[in-house]
Amino acid sequence: MTTTASNAGPAQRNASDADPREALRQAGIDVRPIPRAADETPAGLRRSVGQRETPLIFSGLSDGWAARQAWSPERLRETHGQREVTALMGLPADGVLYPKDQKLYERTLSFAEFIDAMLAADADSPCYLAYQRASELLDLSDCDFTSLLGAPDRHGSDTRLWIGSSGTRSMLHSDLKDNLFCQIWGTKTVTLLPWRDSRAAYPFPDNLVNSQIDVAHPDVARHPLLRDVTFYSATVGPGDIVFIPRGCWHDIRSHTPSVSVNHWFGPSQNFGEYLALLGRLGPSYWHRTAMDFIEHGLRGRSEETRFFFSPPSTGKRLYDALRTGNFSEGNDPST
Structure with a gap:
């Protein structure tokens, strides 16, 4: 990442x-x-x-x-x-x-x-x-x-x-x-x-x-x-x-x-709330999400961990949501 x-x-x-x-x-x-x-x-x-x-x-x-x-x-x-x-x-x-x-x-x-x-x-x-x-x-x-x-x-x-x-x-x-x-x-x-x-x-x-x-x-x-x-x-x-x-x-x-x-x-925050935020943030975020969807989702390339206990990138999470139905896969601490 x-x-x-x-x-x-x-x-x-x-x-x-x-x-x-x-x-x-x-x-x-x-x-x-x-x-x-x-x-x-x-x-x-x-x-x-x-x-x-x-x-x-x-x-x-x-x-x-x-x-x-x-x-x-x-x-x-x-x-x-x-x-x-x-x-x-x-x-x-x-x-x-x-x-x-x-x-x-x-x-x-x-x-x-x-x-x-x-x-x-x-x-x-x-x-x-x-x-x-x-x-x-x-x-x-x-x-x-x-x-x-x-x-x-x-x-x-x-x-x-x-x-x-x-x-x-x-x-x-x-x-x-x-x-x-x-x-x-x-x-x-x-x-x-x-x-x-x-x-x-x-x-x-x-x-x-x-x-x-x-x-x-x-x-x-x-x-x-x-x-x-x-x-x-x-x-x-x-x-x-x-x-x-x-x-x-x-x-x-x-x-x-x-x-x-x-x-x-309790229940996790849902996919729609993140999509709504992504929509409000604008084109630079959309472009980056698309890049990470390809690189870390479709191509499966690993991501850096330079955040504090890094969660997957937004693009990777979007890929997981479309593939498995779970936007939180890999970022839900209870699983």
């Missing part, structure tokens, strides 16, 4: 790299707090999920989870330190894209070695055990999502683990499914942009679910639609759960060493 945006970052880091809210405000972009739920109960969460109108923060719903104690770095070192893991080490501190293929950052080491490295890492060279299926490493029953959402439905669900140093970043992107992002240990900033404002996210021409925007370094001269939208942002700590409706763009970055878990659930 060849991208068109520069990966160049600023020569020096500043506080907004960890917390983008001030950077957005200084650029004249409207940024408001993520609303807190009025009813912070499982029933209130289920109602919010059913309405799917807005992201919300819930506090206290995970207070009884075993993970809140069992998944601290010290306990994980004691209980799972001998396990072998593959983590991303020495990640770049700036830029939207990796300057080299993601596989080149991967290193296999013991969980104890990773935890020690994570606690000691400098924010200029973060490390991340990311997108790890929680059930493959830890006891998933330590997180009781069934008590919050009820039994899994026919659409499937998936729970992923995110353990990393200060300075880790999941750059602005959009997911297919509804998402509960749960902070277990440490603090992170979550910054959101509604799906209805997807044009202002300036997706990459070859990938509709990854944004060219670095919310810590917004450039309204280059991306003028940012002037007309509202971002929502909050710092979350242990016990906070953020409901992120499917399609909602989100950027998540750590202030401290951190342990988080997220849970995808």
Whole structure:
């Protein structure tokens, strides 16, 4: 996959790299707090999920989870330190894209070695055990999502683990499914942009679910639609759960060493919504989608992985949709 945006970052880091809210405000972009739920109960969460109108923060719903104690770095070192893991080490501190293929950052080491490295890492060279299926490493029953959402439905669900140093970043992107992002240990900033404002996210021409925007370094001269939208942002700590409706763009970055878990659930965003967005984005996107349809669909050529856990290109996903009926093949975490 060849991208068109520069990966160049600023020569020096500043506080907004960890917390983008001030950077957005200084650029004249409207940024408001993520609303807190009025009813912070499982029933209130289920109602919010059913309405799917807005992201919300819930506090206290995970207070009884075993993970809140069992998944601290010290306990994980004691209980799972001998396990072998593959983590991303020495990640770049700036830029939207990796300057080299993601596989080149991967290193296999013991969980104890990773935890020690994570606690000691400098924010200029973060490390991340990311997108790890929680059930493959830890006891998933330590997180009781069934008590919050009820039994899994026919659409499937998936729970992923995110353990990393200060300075880790999941750059602005959009997911297919509804998402509960749960902070277990440490603090992170979550910054959101509604799906209805997807044009202002300036997706990459070859990938509709990854944004060219670095919310810590917004450039309204280059991306003028940012002037007309509202971002929502909050710092979350242990016990906070953020409901992120499917399609909602989100950027998540750590202030401290951190342990988080997220849970995808419910039906995926449908093919028509992406086609409608593609139609609004214009000819340059249509041309790129056609090229990738041919190269990575019909010809089956492999794609680079320079996005954070790169999904297939839009053209490849369109090819999959026409071939199998599933626009989400290869990008649905629950399959």
